[in-house]
Amino acid sequence: MQQIIDVAHNVGPYAQKLADLGVVSVIRYYNISNSSNLPSKCLTKAELTALHAAGLTVAVVFQAGGGANGKLSDLSDANGSRDAKRALKLAADLGQPTGSGLYFAVDHDYVAPGDLAQIVSYFAKVKAELDGRYVLGVYGSGLVARKLHDKGLVDLVWLSGSLGWSGTRSALKDGLWTLFQKDMELDLPFGGIDYDGNVFNAAVAHFGQFAADGPVETPRAVGASATFAITARGGLNLRAGPGESFGVIQKYPLDTLVRGVKQIGDWTQVDIQGDGASDGYMHSSYLKAEIGGLPVALTGSISKTPIDIAQAELSLGVAEVPGPDSNPRIGMYHATTEGGKAPDQTAWCSSFVSYCVEQAGMKGTDSKGARSWHDGEWGQDVTAEPAVGDIVVFSRVGNGDNGGHVAFFQSMTETTITCLGGNQGQRISISSYPKDGIKGPFHYKLLSIRRA
Template sequence: MHEIIDIPWDVGPYATRLADAGVKSVIRYYNHRNSSRLPSKCLTERELEALHAADLSVAVVFQQRGGADGNISDLNSANGVRDAERALELAAKLNQPHGSAIYFAVDWDYFRTSELRQIEPYFEEVRRLLGNDYKLGVYGSGTVGTHFQGLGLADYIWLAGALGWSGTRRALERGNWTLFQKYMAVRFPFADIHYDGNIFNPAFASFGQFDRAAALDSPKGEGSAALFRVIARSGLNLRAGPSDTYRIIQSYPLDTIVTGRGREGEWVKVDIEGDGDADGYMHRTFLEPVSGGLSQELPAARKPVDVARAEMELGVREIPGRPNNPRIVMYHATTTGGSAPDETAWCSSFVNYCVEQAGLTGTDSKWARSWHDEEWGRDKTANPEDGDIVVFRRSNSNTEGGHVAFFVDEDANSILCLGGNQGNRVSLMRYPKNGRLGPFNYKLLSIRRA
């Protein structure tokens, strides 16, 4: 089963079996009243206790229709007050820890400017009433989530599974999401109940889940995955193995979103079911990264610079214009503040990614000079070796910043560096130890070793 599931049914009786099946977190509902179709939709104290007893974390979403079927009047100012007050009543009754999140559903594809403005008072009231006690999440389309996050009215964006809804694909590509409801109506392996499976964006420390005592952070990678889009116009075959000689399992049409779990040469291991296991292989030539990325397959004893060299072989570079390279967004996701456009300086995010892939701890900062300022590792400026981390001050008359990369070689006046954001790509470039390159002056601050 998926690690993060959402479900409108009481699953307390199945809590232990869910945990045994690999579930880590269950997203349940708050509402005003249950319906005859969903008589146990609202989370109860008994169910919450059963879930926590099975070591499952919980997240909650408020939904009482939520504007579904075009009923936008559900999302007005008065209902914002009513829904927020009810959510807070339930949160108090269930002892939901402060600092965790309450999501509010916008269960329809509202995309017109007039519609978004009409909904704004709803979230203004919800934000006012939740105050600093709870994080505010928005469930809905990419357009809805991005709009309210931009207004400061959403901390988390939970993308509904409808990829045709406005702005959703764009939000995925930009990394501007916390949860994505990727797998719809999946059947329990041990009961006639269906759930939705979700992917977590590891750019965030949490999606607002909690246990008995506190809001929780998410272990890196939990519930997360790399997403790819099929770009073969006539569709793409899923094969039983990493070669054209293996049998075709099924063909998937253009624009299908699939989950990557690993790579063997030119072939991507693809998880269709979303249960964490590979269902077959697709040739990566016909897959375009949508969000995140796959780690390179390297020896277990790899060093950070080995990871960097593998990334350089991939030809990672910025994409001109508005699109972002999802792999650079992934580098940013390893640092505080999470994902960011590929135009955001990414040399430190790249080094952090490589260091973490080698099993070490970086600075968790997008600031290049953090490696020097925080005295990361040991100072080896006097006797550097291949793969050490070089930190420069970079400045001109208008700006003061830095650059960080991996040491490759040096002469009396310069250092050959392997790094990200060097010529807008992962590359080898030579930087002066104390001198000018292009519009900037560089000065070596230190060379660090783990």
């Protein structure tokens, strides 16, 4: 069962069953009035109390038409003020804590400049009415989300599961999202209720959800898994094991989204149903990362230490992507440090070390700054007697930069240190650096060598 679900029905009577199935958070609706088709769409105090009593957090989206089927008049300036006032009244009546999120829906793929301008105007009215009491979010396409985000109108982005909508794939790739409605129109095993499953962006702290006692942050592991799209034009087989000798369970068509569980050689163990359990294996060559990536599986008797993780990542040939695009795997490294996912152009040597340290079950510095490993006195100083896998920290000055570099120790001479690290020549590589001297446009100086 997906951990974060959205549903347009009263699920209060099933709150404990949802929790028992592994649901962590339920997204529900505010509106102007319920319809005959969805008589319990609007969240009530009784339902909210039941959800919280079962230990579930709740997030809320407002939708009164939401411009569905191209009805832009739903998103007029007047309705922006009206909808925000209605949302504020419902939030007050239900006791939704200030500082939590309020999403407003744009339920259509709008692309015309005039339409987008009107949506911007609608959200400006909403934001003015909210007056900072709640964190404003949008549900809709990547294009709409980007327009609103660039205008400074929204902080939370919930992308519709319709990947054909304008700008959604690029928003996912760029990290411009908080939630992604990956699994649509599923059925609960009780109550005759349909729901959607959502993926949470681990690079952000929360998606606006709240508990009975206030807004809460999201544990990094909740709902945050690598998502891949099938690139094989003729579809891709789901097999019972990691090899062509295993039987075919089913073939899935081009562009189907699957969640990765782990990587085994040339194969990826995948979760088709979005419930966190493995459904089989697909060949990795025909899977393109849309969100994040997967750790490399370590096999045999190798212990799981940071340098083991680093060496496994080195074997993947991870490098920056030329042009405006970014490598989603580098984004995955950045997600382990404060500020979350960032483009390739953001220095990522510290994020790479942080990722390796966290994968080995330890805590890093939570900083994208290389010198944080020295300045924060991480671990113990072993500069006098370093060993392979220790963490080397340099200062780096020149070319307008006064920062540093951090990587894993490999070997040392009287004047140089050889390191395995990220962002070395815009890739993961093994390179040598002077203990105190010039390399390229920079002057490097060893600060310390650290060990957990």
